[in-house]
Amino acid sequence: MRLCTQVGAVTALSRFLSMHENYWKLKQSPFGSSVDPKHFFNSSTHEEGLARLRFLVDQQRSLGLLLGPRGCGKSLLLEVLARDLRCAGHFVCQVNLLGMCAHELLWSVANQFSLFPKTDDSTLHLWKLITDRLATNHYQQLSTVILLDDADEAIGDTLLQVLRIAKQETTPQSRTSIILSAEAKRQNLLGSQLLDLAELRIELEPWSTQDTEDYLQQASVGGNRAGMLFDAEATQTLHVLSGGVPRRINQLAKLCLLAGAGRELPHIDATTVENVFHELDIRA
Known part of the structure; x- marks a missing residue:
């Protein structure tokens, strides 16, 4: 009975939303709620932010920060950047660190690197898989970009693993760039070492x-x-x-x-x- 009630409520809501689109003579809702590049609006602050992120990747800088208040479009900007970088031939990995522990981070990165990690793989094994892939990409002259959203919401020693990757990729020959997003007022949660390593900080404004x-x-x-x-x-x-x-x-x-x-x-x-x-x- 409860399931039928929920389905009925969803159907009624969908009908109501369709009616409002019909009233305004809209073929689709103009205000999407998902983090989808098709809903991206290239405002002045987002245009500048995207240009600076591309500069960081093109110059093969090892670490950058994307900062801004909650709701300013950091996640969507990273989605747009990821789409553009993939189209340009970059090897892109995207992970949202909200509530993520260190093992989950390494497993997610290894999985996006198509390394087929197992759920019971040790942290040491996952770390070796990732570093081997980064080395392979380097020798193949393939640019690797790791996008870590909501970095200020990570738990445990997750950011320590990010720091390990970042410190390993600071040589002039490195072809790996890491971009962390966080609320500007919470950037101190990233830790002093990551903040010191950041070569470029991009702050989105209202x-x-x-x-x-x-x-x-x-x-x-x-x-x-x-x-x-x-x-x-x-x-x-x-x-x-x-x-x-x-x-x-x-x-x-x-x-x-x-x-x-x-x-x-x-x-x-x-x-x-x-x-x-x-x-x-x-x-x-």
Whole structure:
């Protein structure tokens, strides 16, 4: 009975979301919630951040940090970078370190290196698999990029293993780059040695008002809508209330469309944005 109730709730929600897309004459929801490169908006801060990350890899620097407040788009930027690097022929490994212990990290890296690790492999064996693959990539002149998201959320001695890899790859002949992402205010959790090894720090900033306006306009176009969804005052209000944080902007904009459809508004105005924000307490 409970399963039937849950399925019914999901079906009702899907129908409701479809109705709001129909109301706004959208072929698809313009505000995606997944970390998917197709939802990437190349704001000024993300454009600069992506360019600096590519520079770090192109110059074969061993370690870089991607910093920023929660919800600023670090994970999505790493997804875009990974996609671009793979297309350019780089050997890319992506791991999210949230709650991950050292053994899980080494197993995940070995698995992404297509080394077919076993779940009961020892840390020593996993370490040998990884270092052998890095050496092989080096001799084959294959650039290796290891992207570690949410590094400030790792547990145990996970970051010690990251440090071991980073210190092994600091020679001028190294072809391995490691990029760690973390909240700027929590970067001290990475430890002084990793912070000292970092050759480049990229810090993402909140969006400008123009970025928010351009994003909402692009979202309207992406949804195949002819006119703007948000009027000028609503755009300004949404930017201020969200603090320019991309995740908040996305959440608030999506909920405003639902509210606007329910009230049969011709477009989203500032009052609707304010009401949704205060009623639902939007936070990053």
